Amino acid sequence: MENDRRASNKRYYTKNCQKLNARNLAIKRQNWDAYLSINKEQSRRLYAELRKKAIAALGGCCVRCEYSADIRALQIDHIAGGGKKDRLKFSSQWSFHKHIIENGGQDRYQCLCANCNAIKRMELMEHPPGRKRKPAVNQPKKSAMCPVLAHD
Numbered sequence: 001m002e003n004d005r006r007a008s009n010k011r012y013y014t015k016n017c018q019k020l021n022a023r024n025l026a027i028k029r030q031n032w033d034a035y036l037s038i039n040k041e042q043s044r045r046l047y048a049e050l051r052k053k054a055i056a057a058l059g060g061c062c063v064r065c066e067y068s069a070d071i072r073a074l075q076i077d078h079i080a081g082g083g084k085k086d087r088l089k090f091s092s093q094w095s096f097h098k099h100i101i102e103n104g105g106q107d108r109y110q111c112l113c114a115n116c117n118a119i120k121r122m123e124l125m126e127h128p129p130g131r132k133r134k135p136a137v138n139q140p141k142k143s144a145m146c147p148v149l150a151h152d
Contacts, residue, residue: 047093047094050094050097050098050101051071051097052071053097053101054076054097054098054100054101055071055074055076055111057100057101057104057105058076058100058104058105058109058110058111059110059111060111061074061111062074062111062112062113062116063110063111063112063116064112064113064116064120065113065115065116067113067116073113073114074111074112074113074114075111075112075113075114075117076100076109076110076111077109077110077111077112077117077120078108078109079107079108079109079110080108081124081126086108
């Protein structure tokens with residue numbers, strides 16, 4: 001009986017899918033602001049819960065200083081560096097966090113607070129390279145700035 005209903009619903013949808021999609025879109029457009037605000041709030045809440053679970057899977061506190069007072073200050077760090085290459089494997093932050101929840105850290109990820117992560121990046125020179133500076137066009141020469149060097 002239920003299989004008959006599913007088959008009937010599927011036939012109805014395939015026959016009338018354009019009409020149903022147009023009707024649903026019209027309803028969304030009528031209440032577009034409300035739809036966006038509800039969708040944005042739900043998305044924000046779900047992402048916060050997913051991030052919380054991922055950080056909990058990595059221990060829930062900073063591995064260096066054991067900070068755990070505020071989850072917003074905790075970050076997921078790649079132990080061996082190479083985070084950019086690793087992030088390209090995932091389509092989004094959602095899939096990255098789901099991967100951590102399902103597989104754990106696998107000795108590739110650790111939880112660090114923002115301070116410890118910044119210190120680690122500076123110690124291991126992991127910080128991304130800055131933009132190449134272009135020389136200024138009308139910059140005075142060093143000798144003109146320092147009269148001691150001008151006499152040498």
